[in-house]
Amino acid sequence: MKTSQIKARDHFPVVNFPVVAGILISALICPLVAADDNEAASDPAPEQVAALAEGKALYRGLCSGCHGGSGRGGKGPNLTDDRWLHGDKDEDIARVIQQGVPRTTMKKLGEALEDEQIAKIIAYLRQLGRAPTDSHWQPYMSGDAKLGQALFFDEKAKAQCGKCHTVNKQGGRVGPALDRIAVRRSPEYIMESILQSSKFIDPQYEAVQVVTDGGQLLKGLRVNESNFSIQFREENGRFHSFLKRDLEEFQVLNTSLMPDNFAEQLTVKQLHDLFAFLMSLE
């Protein structure tokens, strides 16, 4: 078996906005950008900044060992998604921090922390779940979200986003669901994902290509991989499982299954509408 695996590390996201992304995107959509020098979002109050900083220090010192520095989990659960096993309200989270979770390694922190400190941790956690916003992107959101939505699901249009992505349980299931995408990802990430689909590939959505011992070439989205086997699903939904040793060739692709020609396929107006729609998914 020939293995030419391209490691995930070859394309980990290094966001260098706006230097690189900005140039590309500006070139595409500049004509529509009105000069808008007003700061779109006003700076948060200093006490709010201080509270978040304290929440961050407490989170990092006390929580990150299990839940990860980014809060996206590791030994302990992910704290940035929508799944809250013990209740999603602030008071539920406060209770878990105060009392711990019996029969797990989640300790009681109630004796060590003031209520106010716990509230700051929760405020920081809520912020961790949100991608950084950037007022610089405000001018680019001049599109019509309604038109963008129509375009997203229009089976005859060139974008055909809904063929592979779901929003509100509608659409295809090949790529990641895009609910709450505006909260989970930054504007530049979203814009770049449309224009350069292979730039950031979620490791959960990598594409693989195999050549079977019969010489058949198959391509699909990886469902699971181990040292000895690969499971993937073709775009048509067909599932395959192979032992790697039985394959002529196996490759993890560093290109996305998503088309990479939207810059040519869509008009600038359509691009703006689509972007506005995605940015409305909070």
Place this chain on the structure above:
Amino acid sequence: MAAVRSRNATNFNLLSKQGGVAVTKYPSLQLIANVRGGFGITPLLFIALFVGVSGCGQKAANQARQQAEVAHERAQVATAEAEQLRQELEELKKGANEPDPVSSNAPPEPEPVADPEPAFNEPPAAATAVAIEAAEPVGPVDDEDLLTAQDNNANWLMYGRTYNSQRYSGLDQINKDNVSELLPVWTFQTGVLDGFECSPLVIDGIMYITTPWNHAYAIDCKTGSQLWHYQKSLPENLALCCDAVNRGFAVYGENLYMSTLDAHLVCLDKNTGDEIWDTAITAYNENGEEEQDIYKMAYSATVAPLVVKGKVIIGISGAEYGIRGFIDAYNAETGAREWRFYTVPDADDEAEHAKEALKSWGENSWLTGGGSAWVTGTYDPEFNTLYWGIGNPSPDFNGEVRKGDNLYTCSILALNPDDGTYKWHFQNSPHDVWDYDGVNTPVLVDIERDGQPIKALIQAHRNGYFYCLNRENGEFIYGKPFCEVTWTDRTQGADGLDAKTGRPFVSPNALPTEEGVRVCPGAAGGKEWNPMAYHPGTGLAYVPVIENCAKFTSGKAFFIKGQPYWGSSLTLIDGEASGALRAVDAATGEIKWDVDTRSPMVAGVLATGGGLVFTGDAEGFLTAYDASSGEDLWHFQCGSGHHASPITYTLDGKQYLAVCVGWGGWTAGFAGDGAPWLRDGRRGNTLFVFALPD
């Protein structure tokens, strides 16, 4: 990366395929399958006799002789055919640089042929046991049993199998030819979740395991039936950085010893599971008073104890919580503490070494200095020395509040096991700020460098370097990176270490900052605690590797008694985690073969006389690798990720392989963002036992 890929993989494949045919064609060759190509038949007979006479008593010796004679006869018949095959193989071998030192595939050669360029040491006699005899019962385990554990293939008497912790068994009934037929014979489900890190003991047909949350079981090796169950009563609200784990029992006499999560040491009757004594490990609290319930100060114990001359030796856990570490010895009979060695010195300690060590701690930082010792050490009876790896300083990522080298954190300590006095130390990572928790097993091996035999100690350190020291005096021999390493300035010294002293040249660009800085390896290190194995036949150490850089941030360090004391955090970098199993030449630190894996390799390793290396992966597969080439010869899906160490033993003349399987431990250090497919990894807690079909 200095990694040398599995060289001549194609050639090796070709050879093993051809070898497989040869053995099927000449079943008589199976018996001598473990002998190296150029070893010959006659020496084999003598070895068989020697092993028989010295190891198994008169009856066993007779049987061994008979079997060896049969083998000799059969082999003679086969010799002519084998010679022809050998020539064919020689053709195939052309172009292969490395001979296969422990191959069971290559047919025997009629005459001992001088190997023009031997790549590895000859396997020692112990590696060439011919047939498995029903073992004499061990009975109560005494010092002699522990000292001669290497020759006792039927049983597994201590954590690392032997005092040198090579995790090597000479058993070769399961070997390269037949390992592909290995099947599970029974499983044992404990039903207790969290990381299953236990290295089981096997004594006279009974297996003894410990599980997360300090349950323990005795199991009949023949049927997998439970003989007894013990559960430690544990208080609420324990401080456990890295799951509610335990790494196994130690045995002495009729007693078993388990360290517990509430920082106790319990002694159980191995025949009934009854508790004989339960000793609280004590420590001084902030007022200088001796505290009994030190779990409230975030001390815990997870280590498999080591028994040396009637003393049960353990190290403490808790360096993520600002504890002050120590190694303790308890009387095996009474449970009374006999000595303590503080891994972080005390201002009142009069010993010279402690006064020196204290100077390496800024202000009063030693009070919360960390320095846990949570992985079982090793022992050399010749030098009467105990070797122990010491963990990270507290707080982990903020070095500002603990200026200095922070001795003896991230060090290897050599102590006198009789009284716990200091002999020497070697500090791998002075003033660590990346949680390169230096607890990994110091494995004792005899190597040769420039024609000189050296009694060495090797350790694959979390900091990414594979170290070799002279174990008599702690002298640095070499340190070589075995994974991606960026925390040292690699342009200086030898690979970033002072060539004479082994002290690292720390790269100023690698120090954690408020914004975060990418450093390799990540905080789980280049290798986690899970033990490597050393094969005396190949001279290779088999290292389970984590390739995972991380973004380290430093921040406010606030100490709250009993709570985590990290001094900020680390973030894994999206999708960057992977792993490898690497074979490192113990004499030189060179990587001889390298098998890349999808996920970090975080299970222990076993090497056997069958020319095999066993270890598990994060996706649940237990795999048998060819010890010479790294080729995978067999794998089995165990249903949950591996984080424990396989063992091997015999029962009624048959070789078995056992492994505890259950994902857990400090997966935050290598899963999550780094390997998102392992996030919230599925738990499980099952012991698997494998054997060849009858």
